[in-house]
Amino acid sequence: MATADVPAISRSRATRASLRLAVLMFMADPQWLIPSMIAPVIFGVVAFELFRGAGPYFLTYAILGAGMMSMWGQTLYGSGWAIGQDREFGTLEPTVQSPTPYVYVVLGRVLWNVVSGLMGGGIVYLVVLASAGSPPAVPDPVGFVILFLFVMLTLASVGILFSAAWVYTRYSGFIQNVGEFAFYVGTGCMFPIVLLPFWTNPIGLFFPPTWALDALRYLSIPGYVGFSWGFWPDILGAVVTTLVYVAIAGTIFKRVELHVLAKGNLSDY
Template sequence: MKFKNLIVYWRTVLMVAEITLRHQWNDSFILFAIIVQPMIIAILALFMLRGLGGDYAMYVVVGSGLTGLWSSLLFISGNSINNERREGTLESLVAVPTPFEVIVFGKNLANVVQSLISMSSSYLLAALFFGYTLKMVSPLLFVGSVLISIFAFISFGLVIAPLFIIYRGIQQWQNAMEFPVYILAGFLFPIALLPAWTTPVSYVLPPYWAARALHETSTGAGDVEKVIFAWGMMLLFSVIDLFLASKLFKYMLYKARVDASLETV
């Protein structure tokens, strides 16, 4: 995917995101994935860590929000093309002059922004029901981390969506990919607690760098240099993901046109 397309079609991206948000607010599965499930995770973690202080609570709040973000990316963004095919709208979307990956980018934007609700709900849960006084140590850096994380997650979703539809065998592992990323990305506890051989796996996961930046800016556990390094890694992976997504979308559309049917892509 080209950055130029995002600039030229920015209005299309925002319109697709708005329509997607309106549509998904009526989907009970999506609401469970982005609100209910992260709150359950937050309640269990906060209950186990009760009395240990606000830093631990803030770590859980951010981590539970990231679980909702990853679940949304994996199940909703990952199935975005398949859903269009099942609803019979895929042919129309491919036929419009707007590049198809721009439309999927808008859908992913809606999914990621909507998932941020889980972080807000966990924050209120910790403050109101568990009595924690939560304080954002570096609010400006945290906001910057959130914005870059949104872009990194959207870019990662652009790789997952065509990959699931091109290689059906990968999608069969969709459910099994959810909780390992929770662990390997360090959403709810540092990866230093894991075996050393898992560390390289964590480093190649964009969600890990998002979790690292958000945890360090919310709790003050890291310095500015570490936060900027995490930002750089997220931007690097975003560029790589956009490049891979461009190739995957071209291959998907080429295969569909050669087979003369988008329904069997």
């Protein structure tokens, strides 16, 4: 039965397997209905009421604010939590012990969280649409959709780093809980960061979604004045920071793996 030759490991297949597992776990667990289905409805209603009467583009503000709030939790928080769940189940050890580099497993989980975040965004859109009775006026709908997906990508890059923290230590949940809403406000998800105190702006610039969201607002709200010099500088900032995050994640995962193997805390939860 034992084989001397071993099959080649396909990283894309491992990522697909991890994505499939995440979907199966989602379907099997009704508690996910709360963040993925019910929370976006609440965010949508709150944002609609909050921005009502705030100018002709208040619907776009409401959709972006509530949509991002929903996707933020799903994509970013969910990515870290998925790894925390592996710790809880005791499946982190056999997964790390497999020949697939762990970062490709994490990528699968993050991809699923992106998809589920998009579903949340879709629900928010429908809620705001139902509340307003008419769709928001978006000057460039195709560009909006493309940029919306780009925002998700930038969120996913932060999600991968959060996941690394969960692999590193079981106490990541504490950091994540404390930081979640601070990051959320700091990156301008609900309100543009120019509305925040000036000293908070440089912090927001470290996060790829801050740039991508500002670009999205430039595209979808005529007359919008964001924090940067315009649409393309925002895109450039988002691309550069996302690439930096991905590069850090690629480097950090190898180091994190070595660290946890040295500490021997993979089975702690």
